Amino acid sequence: MAYIPAMNMSNFDLNLLRVFDMLLREQNVSRAAERLALTQPTVSNALARLRDQLGDPLLVRVGRRMCPTPRALALEGPIRAALRQIEQTLATADTFEPQHSHRQLRIALTDFVEQLCMPPLLARLQTLAPHLRIDVVHLTPNLPVEALDRGDLDMVLGRFNEVPARFTRQLWRRETLRVAVRHGHPQIANGLDLHNFLQLRHLWVHGGQTRGMVDQWLAEQNLQRQIVYTTPNYLQAAHLVAATDLCVVLPTQLARQFAGLLPLDLHELPFALEPFELDLVYLSHRQHDPALAWLAEQIHAITAQ
Incomplete structure (x- = not known):
């Protein structure tokens, strides 16, 4: 195990922590210096002092990048959080004036x-x-x-x-949910019931999830809908449904906005789900x-x- 010297805070320059944080963000001495409004030699000297006081290389060159060591990665979060806390503490000392603030x-x-x-x-x-x-x-x-x-x-x-x-x-x-389909959708001429809902071809806005509220309810009833297209984007989903025979389940307020802009009809879900x-x-x-x-x-x- 590598020897890590005991830290004497009375001799530690806290300004080095800002340099450390920026070096970890940029992983490049020149870019870090530019963002800190310092010269490159000043930042290089600060890195040398950090290495000496922390007993670790902190950043090692790999090709054109400087990659953080495990020790640097372990320090990154706590140091960044501490700097943020200091900034917030100092900021709260002043009265916040919304009309003039550049926060x-x-x-x-x-x-x-x-x-x-x-x-x-x-x-x-x-x-x-x-x-x-x-x-x-x-x-x-x-x-x-x-x-x-x-x-x-x-x-x-x-x-x-x-x-x-x-x-x-x-x-x-x-929020609640609504089903959106294009005007004149041939499968919903007489309204939307559970049978029709399951017969439709569905677009699902997944948002990175593996299963949404609708599919969770259907699975509990041993039912499954036919999802033929997935996207992470609600805006794209609404336009695709307006131009095809696909349907999509959308948050109600968003569905109403899209229905005011696109040729869409909205229907209530043919089963009860709690608001989210x-x-x-x-x-x-x-x-x-x-x-x-x-x-x-x-x-x-x-x-x-």
Whole structure:
């Protein structure tokens, strides 16, 4: 086992941690220096000091890249989280003024939730916080706990089965499902019942899941629908269904939006499913960040409109 020297914090330059974080992000000294607004020799010197004080190479050259060692990977998350916590603590010392703030907040969403949330939210922010920047990234089916812990994400908005206790979970809205087909679909001239539903050719918006609510219910009844096309994209799904004899099950609010734009008819599911919940989730200690708390209030406010 390699010897790791004891750390004497009284002699440790905490500025090195910012360099370490950026080197791990970029895995390139020149790019790290550029993002830190430092010279390349300054960053190289900082890396040498980090290696000496931590007793590990931290980054080793492999081709044109500098790859992190296991020791560096183990330190990456805790150091990034600590830096984020310091930034948030310092930020909370100031009064958050939405009208003048240039904060950047990063949110993970599915394209369905983005379509529901962002148009009214951006209209609201244009007036209340015109300089606030929102960066949206794609949300996978599982809660991205590591990205939230590291501070790479500020909050997420979606449907989650389990949320660890260290996170705050706030109900945003409840949603139901509708079946969408093109106008004049030949198999639904007399309405939609379970028999017709099972005879239809289905498009499934999977969102990275292995089984959705509809297929879970059907499996419990020893039934199965005919899925002939899958896509991760709700917008593409609606256009495909409007142009074919496929059908798709969509969240009700989204289905109504698409029906106002495309030649689609909407039908209730021919069986009962409980509404599903969409939650706003962020680390509990972030509730003291006034910018994040304010944005959460705005997201809840557009639901009430």
